[in-house]
């Protein structure tokens with residue numbers, strides 16, 4: 001599978017602010033926004049035919065300057081790799097030229113995904129609420145109705161407690177509440193579907209009756225999802241990315257629900273037994289592409305598919321950090337990105353061994369870092385009020401546009 005991964009990419013919003021400061025009218029700004037933004041792009045998964053085309057087009061002949069610079073990797077040690085470096089219009093021209101040839105279809109598609117990396121995914125409507133991507137970072141509150149979840153197991157043991165906790169999450173500003181009846185912490189054993197339904201169903205029913213907050217069901221089982229969707233949930237959060245239960249895609253599609261596809265290696269029982277990757281970002285991208293294809297094949301439209309790299313699920317401490325640093329590359333999938341770092345083990349390790357309930361600062365730092373890098377749309381957290389406050393600041397800084405009268409577009413002063 002070919003990926004054209006943005007390693008460094010000019011932020012067009014910043015460039016546009018500078019063009020506004022120059023006093024340029026909108027058509028001139030639009031022209032320059034196509035012409036100027038520069039990117040360094042890592043290509044992986046190239047076939048020989050792609051390599052030949054890139055060499056011929058970008059490095060040889062009189063028109064090479066119209067295309068990005070091309071630097072092939074060491075084909076003996078790192079087959080199928082290359083770096084492209086150029087301006088946006090050079091990448092557009094390369095995508096168009098590749099699209100003219102059937103045998104370059106995969107390359108053309110990879111370049112098209114690259115060119116769309118800054119385009120916000122289609123908004124998702126859940127339970128009457130509209131999630132408009134790019135406007136701000138949304139919050140998914142965690143409600144575990146389990147005796148053994150790694151950070152809050154047993155806290156919502158009675159129905160009364162669980163419902164009160166769900167309502168408190170909504171009150172604190174959760175944009176949706178994720179109800180789970182099975183722990184997926186490392187080493188966890190599977191819970192039978194009947195038991196999972198017994199745990200989550202009354203909670204979902206009551207929350208649906210008493211609050212407007214959209215509800216998601218954190219499950220990998222079709223029967224559990226079907227019961228939860230019938231009771232009012234509108235999103236299925238599957239940590240296996242639709243790999244575990246063949247019935248789950250159809251159940252989700254039939255209900256018109258949305259789905260969050262998370263990447264995981266193995267099963268919770270085995271996933272932390274020395275996970276290894278050749279290239280963790282590429283392999284997470286590949287896994288999520290396959291999950292997205294399963295969802296779409298079942299009839300779940302692209303506008304209702306969210307993706308999640310699965311921090312802590314079949315990844316070492318270093319894999320987690322690397323994924324967080326490269327989160328923006330997942331934008332190639334064209335889906336909203338969900339991130340679950342809340343209270344997780346790598347934050348404990350970085351804080352000198354603090355237990356899960358003392359990992360709030362680490363949690364806040366991780367979601368802030370992801371939001372600043374522009375790589376996240378929804379954060380799945382236990383501490384909604386605190387994270388919401390932190391994200392309000394980050395989101396506001398990221399969208400700051402008032403730099404004085406000369407920074408306003410012509411005609412708006």
Ligand code: HH2
Pocket residue numbers: 142144146148149150151180182183184185218237238239260262308310311338339340341380
């Ligand atoms: N993490 C957990 C569970 N579900 N879903 C998504 N989409 N992303 C995640 O990172 C994620 C998730 C694990 O956290 P938690 O629910 O707090 O623990 P447990 O599995 O022990 O119940």
